[in-house]
Amino acid sequence: MHMANELLSVPVAAGTLAIAAASLGFICRKLRHIITSDKLALMGILGAFVFAAQMVNFQLPAMPGTSGHMVGAVLLAIILGPHAGAIVISSVVIIQCLIFQDGGLLALGCNLINMAIVPSYLGYFLYKTATAGPFGPLRVYIGAILACVIAIEAGAVLVPIQAALSHILAVPFSTFLITMLGVHFLVGLVEGLVTVAVLGYLQQVRPDIVLTSLSGKVRLSRKAVLITLVIFTAVIGAGLSLLASGLPDGLEWSYAERPDQPDFEPAVANQDHRIAAVDDFQSKYSPLPDYSIRTSKLGETLGQEAETAAGWTSFAGVVGAALTMAFIWLTARILRKKESTEP
């Protein structure tokens, strides 16, 4: 579920990057007081552990030929506490982006929110809520499975929302959402089972790790969490209602159709010649020309000549690009040969 650059528009990507950066900055600030220097190595290595754990795959029941692996966000949040867990998983997501190129640079904000920050905090909170009270294995099991399923689903739901806000994909929002929910229900369930099994194993072999939870003293005040959840839900709800009301896209919404500010309309419909000039300029050198603008300029349907002309220009573009690349490649090759023969 790594989000890619291409499924996002620039405003959505920039917005999510800003949110992710702000929350990471906040968490780091918070952690600076909690964490002692002997935890630094531990956090780093547990990040590497997540990578290694994702390589350990196992056969899924009832689905021969498929295998699953663990994601690890909730397990780390339970053992390390939500702040440290979120930082560790964030670092994993950043490394996946930078070293393994999984998910793009601009999509990093989305990926951090979907896969690191939301699952860590939500998973930890759900687990703690479910296991509050007297300790019992059944409570722990149910709590961990519940936490994994819901935390992963919450991250997965955000993917179609971000994609829909960007208006790049043609896939209907509901289809995408249902597919993501279905797939990630299975992922979450497997994750929950593995998390429970690993917790059980650790309980047997090194009970000190599970009981004291390496996290030390981490307190999430229930009020703060509830308020965050309410805000989160409100933001998502607002996003969904925006989508449902069928607005074309965020950018157009911001300057053309402001349902919240009816007075805004005349400013754009202004007959000012400067605006007309800008419009004209934009349709000529437009960075984002809609296909409809182009066809309306050329007439209802593209004429045969216009079509051929468009064909030749695109042909020229591709051939020109290919020739340039070939030229660069040859030059570099010749230069390298020279270098290797000279000394």
Next chain:
Amino acid sequence: MHHAHIDKFAYQDSHVHRLDSRVKFIVVLVFTAVVISLPATSLSILACYAIGPFAILVLGGIPLRFALKHILVVSPFVLVLALSCPLYDKTPFAMAFGPFTWQSSLGWMRCFTILGKFIVTMLALIALVSTTRFNDLLTGLQRLGLPKLLIIQLGFLYRYIFLLIDRAHHILRARAGRKLKNLGAKIELKTTAAMLGSLFIRSIDTAEHINIAMQARGFDRKWRTISRLQVRSSDLLFAAITALFLLGLHFLVRPLLH
């Protein structure tokens, strides 16, 4: 360690490798933003934008086959979503390329644009990562304002990833050597849990050893590196060339192709 280092080319030396990591990072970020804001109906312009990362890969001596193979590995999610576009968007759209014109749907156009942009931005990211040592990149990111804790975390993570992946390989090999058939869901799960659990415990033990070693050498929560960053004239030249390339494509080539 027997696995291929994914960023093995970062340790080569070339003009591109010697550029300042901050400059490269910002250039790639801007380039990516420009490429993904391109209209969904223009494919040939993407070929022109591909020249940039291509040139950097070639100048840096990165084999193209490595880059393309890597893009293929990370593509499944995008591929599925892109290929679902033609199913839903059937607005007729006339495509034309050279002497050929044919009637297709806007969905296919979107599909190809998404894939094209994916390839171009991924080439740029690979060009950044495989011409920059990770430590230099981290120092650069720290100078750009990333929190110190996150930098330390990333540094540790990078250092031990390959070690732990190796360990995971050993454990997997041990299981493959002992397990000759599918043992049923319950035992499979139990085995996996034991593997992950032992890996976890070993990681924690390793962390303790490292911590002791670090304390013994006087670690004071400061992350010191020998990477020296300096914006030189070659970096400014690189930034200027990129700016010229992007502006030229935007104002000269793009109107021509439309």
